[in-house]
Amino acid sequence: MSSPLIVARQLTKTYGEFTAVDHIDFDVAKGESFGLLGPNGAGKSTTMRMIGATLQRTSGELTILGKDPEKLGPQIRAHLGVVPQQDNLDGELTVTENLYIYGRYFGLSKKFIKNKIEELLEFAQLEEKRNVKVDALSGGMKRRLTIARGLVSEPEILMLDEPTTGLDPQARHILWDRLFRLKELGVTLLLTTHFMDEAEQLCGRLIVMDKGKIMAEGSPAELIRKYSTKEVVELRFGSEKNAEMAEKLHDTCDHIEQLPDRILLYSDDGETLLSNIMSGGAHPITSLVRRTSLEDVFLKLTGRSLVE
């Protein structure tokens, strides 16, 4: 097995009294798609910036391709394609110019970039928009262009910070499809997200972060198996009655979570559980049996829902 591309040991970042990232350990292997999952403020972006060699760590060890970002910042950044949380495309330039100049920042030759641009425009499905100023693009197009821009230098690692936040469902799916292709091409993906479905779609392995710490690590399926049941029953009794009913139903299932608007009951057989509850005389306003997701894992681990 080849040595990991990214190794973090006891990685820590503090700002005065506040600890943004708190002694975390993880490895990312070549070709992996690795996710950092957690709510806002969990320390995901801070971790990403430390890996991206644009933020210095307070303590701990961090190596990217065997190099220390503190000592070899520009050399590490040359390996990386960065897609920041907020698009920072060059609004004064066109689509093609954005790709071109970004390649020039890496010192790449004009000829190399010109060839690369065609490939990237096709990848980002922006061939029709090549001479349009980026301010005129939709949110989804801008994000695809930002990803394409990150690929100009043929990076070994593509880092995406909240890649689909703020996009409509259709734009998200197009983007997932593009990222999936990169994954197939063997590009190592490192992404943060607070969307469970995104993590399940894109990440082979992930760490769940909360308040700067790692709560759990594994593949999405492993995490669901380990921290949750196969299925979950969602019941709504109306906001006044939820608490009372949660109390009553406590012993019917493996685990129960009471949220402000609904109760979640965890079980490997949701349908049976639901029919038992119904025949027991409970009358929820709505009921739903679904497969458990990473959202439930997060709830179990922290007692809080992920998107507040």
Added chain:
Amino acid sequence: MITKSAVAIAESRIGKPLEKYFAGRVNSPLERSWLAFKSSTWIIVLSGFLEPVLFLFSFGFGVGSLIGGMTSNGQTISYAAYIAPGLLATSAMNGAVYDSTWNVFWKINESKLYQSMLATSLGALDVALGEIAWALFRGLIYALGFMAVVTPLGLVTSWWGLLAIPAAVLIAFGFASFGMAITSYMKSYQQMNMINIFMLPMFLFSGSFFPISVYPQFIQWIIQALPLWHAISLVRGIMLGQVGIATLIHILYFVAMICLGLFFTTKRLTALFLR
């Protein structure tokens, strides 16, 4: 075709001086400025050049017709010829300050341009030098434009006047470098407006329109500490053929300004985007 990869390019810098801050690619931020400039609004570019020209016509020929001649170090010259060097220095300053203050502020805080540049293998000094060089270039263009107006009017009285162009470059470099350094520390639009509040009095009282000997001694000292006074004195000395030890002092003043500006800009960009 053998193409050097981004990694190979970055690794070739290892062991070179200032390797953490400088990738040897001042040309790429400059290229970016050129791409953006090609599609910018020309009328705005023109306005910075027109301002000193308008001052020349209104003060030089308007007020000048009431005053008659001026004496500078024993030489008697027209009032227009007296203020032309001051306005040339001001042109160079305007061009440089325009790009290195408000434009830089916008790029740091709104467009996040430097953030995206510094996520690549560029260093903070590449960005600082590239942006300053661009501002300097604008200062040079304004100065050349101003020379093109004043020379046919017979306001350049000595062959030394040709040296006013490199002097204008030095002045523009100094203001661009210092302007970008100050801007990089500014946090709000209110603070940025302080720059404007400072610039106008400096323009009016630094000896562009009359000798500073009209002021009491202590005010003269304050003015002599300001960069525009050095710029005006430098250009005036050169254009009137009065070159001496004072010229050297003015040059050194600007060299110091350039160095300080580059140092603090690089330091600040590193702190903002690479820490």
